[in-house]
Amino acid sequence: MHRALLAAALAVILAGCAKGGAPTQTPDYTGVGYVRVDDAVRHHPLYPQLKQYDEEIALLSGVGIPTPPADPAELARREAQLQGDLRAAADNAKTQLARLQDRYEREEREAVTAAVKSAAQAPGGSGGAGVVGGVASGYRQQAHVVEQRAQQSFDAYRTQVMTQDRAQLAAAAKRLADEADRKYRDRERALNSSEAQLAQQLAQKSAPDRLELRTKLQNLALDDASRQALQNQLHALDQADADQVAELRNRDQRTLQGYQSDLQRGMQKQMNAYAANVHRDTNVKLEQRAGLERTAVAQRVQALAPQVGAQLDGFQLASLPPRLRARIESIHQDFLNRYRADAQGELERFNKTRDALSQRYAQLHGAAGAADARTAKEVARLQHDRDTLYARIVDQVESTARLLGTKRGLKVVLGGAIAAGTGVDLTGDVERSLEQSHA
Amino acid sequence: MAGVLSLLACLIAAPAVLGSDVSDIGYVDEAAIGRLPAFEGAQRQFNDYRQSLEQSFEAQLKAAKSQADQQRVQQDFQQRVAQRQQELFGPLFARAQTAIAAVAANRSLTVVVDKRIVLFGGLDITKDVVDLVTGPGAPVTPVNSPPPSSVGYIDQEALDQTPRIKAAQDRFVAYRQDEEKRLQAQLAQAKSDGRRHELLAQSYTDLDQRQQQILGPVIQETQNVISAVAKKRGLLLVLDQASRVYGGTDVTNDVVSALK
Numbered sequence: 001m002h003r004a005l006l007a008a009a010l011a012v013i014l015a016g017c018a019k020g021g022a023p024t025q026t027p028d029y030t031g032v033g034y035v036r037v038d039d040a041v042r043h044h045p046l047y048p049q050l051k052q053y054d055e056e057i058a059l060l061s062g063v064g065i066p067t068p069p070a071d072p073a074e075l076a077r078r079e080a081q082l083q084g085d086l087r088a089a090a091d092n093a094k095t096q097l098a099r100l101q102d103r104y105e106r107e108e109r110e111a112v113t114a115a116v117k118s119a120a121q122a123p124g125g126s127g128g129a130g131v132v133g134g135v136a137s138g139y140r141q142q143a144h145v146v147e148q149r150a151q152q153s154f155d156a157y158r159t160q161v162m163t164q165d166r167a168q169l170a171a172a173a174k175r176l177a178d179e180a181d182r183k184y185r186d187r188e189r190a191l192n193s194s195e196a197q198l199a200q201q202l203a204q205k206s207a208p209d210r211l212e213l214r215t216k217l218q219n220l221a222l223d224d225a226s227r228q229a230l231q232n233q234l235h236a237l238d239q240a241d242a243d244q245v246a247e248l249r250n251r252d253q254r255t256l257q258g259y260q261s262d263l264q265r266g267m268q269k270q271m272n273a274y275a276a277n278v279h280r281d282t283n284v285k286l287e288q289r290a291g292l293e294r295t296a297v298a299q300r301v302q303a304l305a306p307q308v309g310a311q312l313d314g315f316q317l318a319s320l321p322p323r324l325r326a327r328i329e330s331i332h333q334d335f336l337n338r339y340r341a342d343a344q345g346e347l348e349r350f351n352k353t354r355d356a357l358s359q360r361y362a363q364l365h366g367a368a369g370a371a372d373a374r375t376a377k378e379v380a381r382l383q384h385d386r387d388t389l390y391a392r393i394v395d396q397v398e399s400t401a402r403l404l405g406t407k408r409g410l411k412v413v414l415g416g417a418i419a420a421g422t423g424v425d426l427t428g429d430v431e432r433s434l435e436q437s438h439a
Numbered sequence: 440m441a442g443v444l445s446l447l448a449c450l451i452a453a454p455a456v457l458g459s460d461v462s463d464i465g466y467v468d469e470a471a472i473g474r475l476p477a478f479e480g481a482q483r484q485f486n487d488y489r490q491s492l493e494q495s496f497e498a499q500l501k502a503a504k505s506q507a508d509q510q511r512v513q514q515d516f517q518q519r520v521a522q523r524q525q526e527l528f529g530p531l532f533a534r535a536q537t538a539i540a541a542v543a544a545n546r547s548l549t550v551v552v553d554k555r556i557v558l559f560g561g562l563d564i565t566k567d568v569v570d571l572v573t574g575p576g577a578p579v580t581p582v583n584s585p586p587p588s589s590v591g592y593i594d595q596e597a598l599d600q601t602p603r604i605k606a607a608q609d610r611f612v613a614y615r616q617d618e619e620k621r622l623q624a625q626l627a628q629a630k631s632d633g634r635r636h637e638l639l640a641q642s643y644t645d646l647d648q649r650q651q652q653i654l655g656p657v658i659q660e661t662q663n664v665i666s667a668v669a670k671k672r673g674l675l676l677v678l679d680q681a682s683r684v685y686g687g688t689d690v691t692n693d694v695v696s697a698l699k
């Protein structure tokens with residue numbers, strides 16, 4: 001009876017021991033389990049999404065690298081090209097205006113001459129037409145001077161703003177480069193310090209051995225072979241220390257190279273963002289100035305009209321016969337209207353040219369900067385989403401490991417294992433559980 | 440009959456005996472210790488010192504006439520910074536480490552790990568350690584070294600220096616550098632962001648695949664070796680050295696030897 005009871009008890013205990021084991025792992029009687037979090041994250045159902053984030057971030061960050069605005073030489077070359085194009089466009093506009101003015105002057109003179117002739121009261125031959133034509137020509141010249149001065153003023157302003165722009169960018173580039181250089185040197189110093197510390201530690205560690213060897217070497221009774229052997233050992237100690245330091249130094253060099261690349265990328269990104277801001281401000285300033293000058297030119301050209309009237313009055317129009325005077329005044333009014341229309345057309349062309357300058361300048365600087373700013377914003381958003389997702393995945397891995405560990409009666413569960421031992425590895429079960437919960 | 444009874448006794452006792460090692464794992468919140476006023480004060484002093492030193496050394500660097508002079512200035516700077524760091528933090532770290540050792544000995548812990556890796560269980564000794572660190576007297580170093588632990592740890596940096604891993608890493612770094620050069624050349628010729636995007640995507644995919652090809656087998660083999668060593672030595676698991684604060688069983692040399 002006793003034997004039967006013992007056998008039954010033994011069977012129950014053995015069955016219990018066998019059942020207590022994990023489906024895939026060693027038995028959990030140790031009470032300690034662990035999960036390899038990195039592996040579990042890689043097998044998480046949402047991991048492809050995480051990887052997708054990483055790729056998108058890498059791609060967006062990478063696309064921004066070769067953008068040109070941070071290269072001052074390239075920027076200056078493209079600006080010079082733009083200035084040349086705009087100058088050519090402005091010259092062309094002036095030529096067109098001069099051609100129009102010649103035609104208009106000729107037509108006006110002919111009209112006045114015809115009017116005087118038809119009245120058969122030509123005051124001093126073609127003098128009336130000459131007076132009116134001269135006044136008209138003077139008016140056009142004055143208006144043209146107003147436009148030219150406006151353009152010159154705008155050109156000077158633009159040059160001044162662009163010079164400031166370049167100076168600001170150069171200063172920022174220098175500041176960022178200095179900062180990156182300082183960080184690099186800091187890291188370099190830290191690594192050099194570690195190397196020096198390692199060398200010191202190694203020297204201290206091997207000091208007793210060295211002392212012993214040197215003490216032995218001081219023994220005058222040593223034969224040559226023994227002395228050589230001791231010297232070889234001493235040399236081997238030095239060599240071993242030097243090798244370790246050299247290994248660390250090589251690794252530090254690689255670290256520094258990687259760090260330098262990171263710093264350069266960071267500097268480029270900051271420079272692009274800064275350039276975008278500077279160019280945006282510059283474009284706003286140029287646009288404001290252009291608007292002010294458009295208004296000023298229009299006002300000045302309009303202001304010339306009464307002067308023309310006064311000049312015509314000064315030539316004793318009042319003494320002319322009423323019909324001829326009315327006719328000449330009518331021609332004069334027609335001249336004014338047509339000239340205003342011409343002037344307006346020329347102003348519009350002038351404005352178009354200037355708008356083209358602003359637009360192309362914006363394309364050269366601001367648009368790329370704005371795109372960079374947009375990219376940086378997008379990268380920041382993706383990074384935030386990626387971090388949130390990663391935290392969520394890790395949280396799920398850890399809480400699942402806690403749950404499984406509790407169910408299996410474990411007393412301790414750790415999350416930092418890098419390799420399996422005889423403890424209960426929950427990694428596979430965590431992965432399966434998460435797969436099922438996301439299925 | 441007596442034999443059967445003793446076998447039964449052993450079997451009944453086995454889970455309890457083997458499970459008793461559960462209570463020898465402790466953990467400490469290192470961040471909480473780093474936030475203690477003494478540590479924060481030392482950090483502030485160190486930052487101030489470094490900042491003031493940097494200014495004078497910047498001037499010296501600029502004035503240096505040769506590369507040798509620059510190196511000498513830099514070395515001087517590093518030495519002073521390291522010395523100051525040692526002066527400020529050395530006693531604090533030593534005090535904290537002694538406090539952790541004292542608490543661990545008092546609580547019969549064989550290993551103390553960082554709180555961040557503990558999912559549940561274990562003994563939190565943070566408060567005891569903080570009390571000792573901030574207490575009036577100096578913590579007393581335990582007489583005995585910690586008993587053998589069933590939790591192993593490894594110095595991954597030492598593993599990185601083993602010939603096989605190092606060779607694989609160097610091979611991948613060389614490949615990546617070549618790939619970066621090739622990519623930069625292609626990017627410089629690309630005429631649109633779309634094309635750049637394409638080139639970058641292709642390059643990242645290639646690098647990813649190459650990394651798997653070159654490093655994947657080495658990583659797997661290393662993990663297998665660590666596991667084999669752990670099982671041979673009866674360890675429950677192996678942690679990264681960075682996660683271990685005190686005690687534990689160092690298996691670095693065993694693994695390095697096995698990998699050679």
